[in-house]
Amino acid sequence: MKQFTYLIVILITVFIVSCSSGKKDLPVIGFVDYEKDASLEPAKNGFIDALKANGFEDGKNIKISYRNAQGSIPTLTQIVNFFVSKKVDLMATCTTLSSITAAQKTKTIPIFMMVSPTVKLMNMENAAGKGPANLFGVVEDLNYIDTSFSNILKFLKPKAGKLFVGMIYNQSEPQSVDAKKRIQADADKLNITLIALPLNSSADAQLVTQSLLSKNIDAFFANPDNSVFASFETIYKSCDQKNVPIFTSEAGLVQRGAVAAFGADIYQWGYQAGEQAAQFLKTHSTAGLQPEMVKLRKRVYNPALAKKYNINVPANFEPVK
Amino acid sequence: MEFYLTALLQGFSFSALALGIFISMKIFNIPDITTDGSYTLGAVVTAVMITHHQPAYLILPAVIVAGGLAGALTGIIHTKLKINALLAGILVMTALYSVNLTLMGTSNLPLNNFPTLFNLVQISADPNHNTFWVVSAFVIVLIALIGYLLKTDFGIAMRATGNSESMIRSLGVNTDRMKITGLALANALTAVSGYLISQYQGFTDISMGIGIVIVGLGSVIIAETLINWFRITSVWLSLILVLTGAVIFRLVLSLTLDLGVDANLLQLVTAGFVLLIVSLPRLRLRTR
Numbered sequence: 001m002k003q004f005t006y007l008i009v010i011l012i013t014v015f016i017v018s019c020s021s022g023k024k025d026l027p028v029i030g031f032v033d034y035e036k037d038a039s040l041e042p043a044k045n046g047f048i049d050a051l052k053a054n055g056f057e058d059g060k061n062i063k064i065s066y067r068n069a070q071g072s073i074p075t076l077t078q079i080v081n082f083f084v085s086k087k088v089d090l091m092a093t094c095t096t097l098s099s100i101t102a103a104q105k106t107k108t109i110p111i112f113m114m115v116s117p118t119v120k121l122m123n124m125e126n127a128a129g130k131g132p133a134n135l136f137g138v139v140e141d142l143n144y145i146d147t148s149f150s151n152i153l154k155f156l157k158p159k160a161g162k163l164f165v166g167m168i169y170n171q172s173e174p175q176s177v178d179a180k181k182r183i184q185a186d187a188d189k190l191n192i193t194l195i196a197l198p199l200n201s202s203a204d205a206q207l208v209t210q211s212l213l214s215k216n217i218d219a220f221f222a223n224p225d226n227s228v229f230a231s232f233e234t235i236y237k238s239c240d241q242k243n244v245p246i247f248t249s250e251a252g253l254v255q256r257g258a259v260a261a262f263g264a265d266i267y268q269w270g271y272q273a274g275e276q277a278a279q280f281l282k283t284h285s286t287a288g289l290q291p292e293m294v295k296l297r298k299r300v301y302n303p304a305l306a307k308k309y310n311i312n313v314p315a316n317f318e319p320v321k
Numbered sequence: 322m323e324f325y326l327t328a329l330l331q332g333f334s335f336s337a338l339a340l341g342i343f344i345s346m347k348i349f350n351i352p353d354i355t356t357d358g359s360y361t362l363g364a365v366v367t368a369v370m371i372t373h374h375q376p377a378y379l380i381l382p383a384v385i386v387a388g389g390l391a392g393a394l395t396g397i398i399h400t401k402l403k404i405n406a407l408l409a410g411i412l413v414m415t416a417l418y419s420v421n422l423t424l425m426g427t428s429n430l431p432l433n434n435f436p437t438l439f440n441l442v443q444i445s446a447d448p449n450h451n452t453f454w455v456v457s458a459f460v461i462v463l464i465a466l467i468g469y470l471l472k473t474d475f476g477i478a479m480r481a482t483g484n485s486e487s488m489i490r491s492l493g494v495n496t497d498r499m500k501i502t503g504l505a506l507a508n509a510l511t512a513v514s515g516y517l518i519s520q521y522q523g524f525t526d527i528s529m530g531i532g533i534v535i536v537g538l539g540s541v542i543i544a545e546t547l548i549n550w551f552r553i554t555s556v557w558l559s560l561i562l563v564l565t566g567a568v569i570f571r572l573v574l575s576l577t578l579d580l581g582v583d584a585n586l587l588q589l590v591t592a593g594f595v596l597l598i599v600s601l602p603r604l605r606l607r608t609r
Contacts, residue, residue, distance in 0.1 A: 036584070068584035073529045074331060074536065075574060075587075077522045082578050085324035097526065100431055104523025123427070126434045172428045172527040200418065 026063045027281060030083030030091045032098040033068040034076060039229045039252040043094050043114050043270035050274025056281055074301065080105045087221045090277055093137070094270070095226070096122060096175065103132045110286050113137030114273040115266060117175045119291060136280070136289045138273045139247070140264055144297060145179050148249035149186050152219055155260060155311045156245070159218060163192045166212035166244075167221040168199045168228065168235075176225035183221065205231030209238045222248040222258055232256050245309045251300045254320045259311060260301040269297040326449055328575035332568030333456045334517035336535055339567040340467055340560065341510035342537035343544070347501040348483045352538050354410030354513050355504070358417030359391040361530035363422045363512025364519035368430040371520075377441055381516065388512025389505040391417060396501030421527055428527040437520040452521060459517070464560050467510070471556050479503050498601035511537070539595060546599045569598060 029051075031044065048064065051057070055185060058064040065088065067074035080101045083091055090110045093099040099116040111134055116122070118139045119131030147250050152165060165187065169180040180196055187194035195215055205227065212220065220239050222228050228235065236257035239246050248254065249263030272295060280286060300320040301313045338360060345353035363384045370380045391413060399409040422428065444454040468474045481489050482499045490496050519525040544566035548559055573594040582590050 033584070043490060065581065066584065067578060067581075068587070070584070072532070072588060073522070073526060074335075074518070074533075074571075075578075078331065078571070081327035082324050082575065085327065097429075100429065100524055101522065102434055104431065123429070123431050124433065132433070171422055171424055174427050174429050177428065289448060 026061060027089040028063045028065055029088065029277065030086070030088035030239030031064055031066045032079055032083065032091060032093045032102060033066065033078070034098045035070060035071040035226070035228050036096045037226070039224075039232075039250070039256075039266060040094060040115060042252065042265075042267035043273075046267040046272075047092055047112075047114060047274035047277070048270075050271040051278050051281075054275065054278035054282070056278055062281065069098075073101075076101050084109065090272065090280060092277060096173070099114060099135075099137075100124065103135055107132060108132055110134050110136055110280055110289075112273050112277045112280075113139060113291065114270050115292070117141065117178075118293075121175060121178060123174070129292070134286070135291055136276055136286065137291055138269055138276070138294055139291045140269075140294050142175070142179055142182050144263045144294075145182055145249055146186050148247065149183050149260055150190060150223060151260065152192075152221065152247050154314055156219055158262035162214070163219070164195065165192055165219050165221050166195045166197075166215065166217035166219045167198050167223055168205070168208050168212070168222055170225045170227040171198045171200055173225045173227075175297050176223060176227075179223050179225075183223070199227050202227045202234075204311070206234045206238060209235050213238060213242045213244060217244060220244050220246045222250075222253055224248060224250040224253065224263070226251075243309070245311070247307065251298050251320065254300050254302050257305065258302065259305045259309065260299070260313065260317060262299045263297055264294045265296060265298045268298075269294055272296070323449065324576055324579065325572065326453065328450055328571040329568055330449070330456055330521060331518070332571040333460050333564070334521055335348075335540065335571065336460055336564040336567040337463060337510045337512055338514035338533065338537045339540035339544070339563045340512070342534070342541050343560075343563050344467075344479075344503060344510070346384040346483075346541055347480050348507075349406050350483055350502055351406060352534055353392070353395065353504060353507055354407060354534060355391055355413045355417075355508055356534040356537060357530040357532070357561070358414035358421070359388045359508040359511045359530075360515040360518075360533045361421050361525075361527065362387050362391055362417055364525040364529060365513025365515075365527075367516045367519045368432060368525035369424055371432055371435050371437065372430060377436070377438065378583065381484075381513070382515040384512045385509045388509040388515075391512070392504040392506070392508025393501050395508070396497075396504040398501050399504075400497040416463065418527070425525065425527065426522045429524060431524040432520065433523055438517070439520055442551060442562070445478040456521075457598050460564065463510075463513070464557075464564065468557050468560050469562075470506075536567075536570060539570045542566070543569055543595070546601075550601075570595070573598070 011189040045206050056062045067079040069079055091102050092112045093102045095115050099113040100122055102111045114137055116139050118141050119125055124131050170176040184194055197208050232253055246258040248261045249298050251265045254261045299317040301317045303319045306313050342352055366384045366387045367380055395409045395413045400405045439452045439455050445451045478494050479499050482496050486496050489494045510596050544562040547562045553559060574591050577587055
């Protein structure tokens with residue numbers, strides 16, 4: 001019954017061809033997400049909410065086409081190519097790798113980045129110090145990390161003369177390695193002993209955290225990178241057992257068990273990028289747009305944990321929702 | 322259809338990796354896990370040399386040598402230290418992570434503003450079409466070379482090592498050396514895939530090799546299914562089917578992306594399509 005199998009092959013082919021003849025009438029936004037992650041989810045929601053607030057609603061006057069690469073780089077490349085070939089009106093990229101891939105693949109479609117570092121930190125500047133002309137959106141440098149880290153001194157008094165802080169960083173993420181270098185420099189200035197260990201996959205998180213805790217650290221600094229986001233619950237559980245408070249620079253992690261943070265709010269980050277995208281949709285021009293720094297930073301703390309560790313929180317910190 | 326062209330280009334770029342897995346499967350009957358590391362190694366060597374303005378004719382040989390060394394190391398650990406082949410591959414792959422990181426000095430190197438293989442020659446104005454011509458020529462040469470190699474006495478002995486090691490040894494072939502050479506060859510091919518992909522996607526990332534062995538394995542198994550289905554004995558056809566397998570694997574993913582299935586179901590639907598393809602020969606209408 002060869003015919004039957006050939007029939008199936010023909011059907012699939014017809015299926016493929018018929019699928020790829022989409023009509024385009026509404027402006028299309030291609031949203032490129034690199035992975036599924038609870039802490040990153042708010043960026044997309046913020047982006048969509050900002051568009052809505054500006055009168056652009058999915059299915060009404062725009063079409064948002066969402067694709068997630070689930071942590072696979074080849075899939076990410078295909079997603080970006082898919083949007084490029086569909087000639088979407090703009091691309092929204094969440095996290096560094098999505099932004100880099102999109103910037104490599106198109107020089108014409110405007111790209112609105114979120115949860116991404118500055119163009120310089122992504123090594124995307126040319127000799128003249130300029131980034132690609134179609135890159136917009138909202139980026140972050142590492143200055144806020146200094147503040148988050150120095151805040152630890154406001155909350156904790158060292159047990160023995162010097163404060164010992166442990167941290168893990170991910171060698172496979174440029175911003176994580178840069179942040180570690182910066183924090184090391186801050187620690188030297190602030191007379192804090194920093195014990196930093198590398199982590200390359202979230203599977204090793206528990207082991208590395210336990211290793212840090214065995215060195216009698218006073219506090220744990222959760223540097224927000226993908227592996228920390230992915231394995232934060234493990235880190236929290238280990239630190240909680242040893243009564244070691246966690247400080248961070250990302251509000252989402254305070255909800256999940258860190259004591260306090262000063263830094264970007266992922267939802268607001270997406271919202272700010274969405275406002276830029278809305279302006280582009282209104283004017284159909286990128287004039288006056290450029291990558292902006294995150295505007296809204298929050299000082300938040302976790303009341304339950306502050307109580308547990310008897311920490312007096314400065315008045316300018318607000319309880320996390 | 323432009324989008325499906327990119328899937329085709331990715332498939333072509335992955336075909337070297339698939340050929341590498343094909344060879345290691347022929348020698349050991351198990352996939353070589355070194356792949357995850359040597360693929361990234363190829364991409365890392367490429368990115369480092371491109372960003373240091375090295376001439377293009379030096380980059381490819383360097384990538385081949387680097388990949389070959391990684392494979393030879395796995396072969397030596399397996400044959401001389403009598404370590405299980407899977408474990409030997411895992412050990413070398415794990416060690417290569419640090420090697421790659423040290424070589425790059427950072428975890429991600431974009432290659433924009435640098436000349437790459439795909440803009441050295443201007444055949445067509447459209448960059449995608451240009452890439453297509455370059456990568457096609459590349460793959461044709463590659464398949465011709467590997468096809469020729471597998472037909473030589475050396476190649477036949479290498480393939481037979483996987484079928485019956487004791488028989489080959491009794492014929493006076495040094496099977497240890499065969500395995501080391503075979504693995505070096507397989508990983509050199511894998512590194513070439515990293516070389517192509519990094520230039521095609523425009524950056525090298527330290528984590529790009531994680532799980533890549535699955536891509537090669539999927540391609541080879543699709544090819545094996547077709548080989549068995551059509552009862553193919555020719556080496557040339559087998560190699561072309563491996564290439565086809567790599568392309569099908571990418572095309573299936575693009576189809577899933579194009580359909581716009583829910584992001585959570587992406588992998589499931591892709592797996593479903595691949596299952597459909599490899600089970601085609603088994604689908605028979607029972608008629609009496």
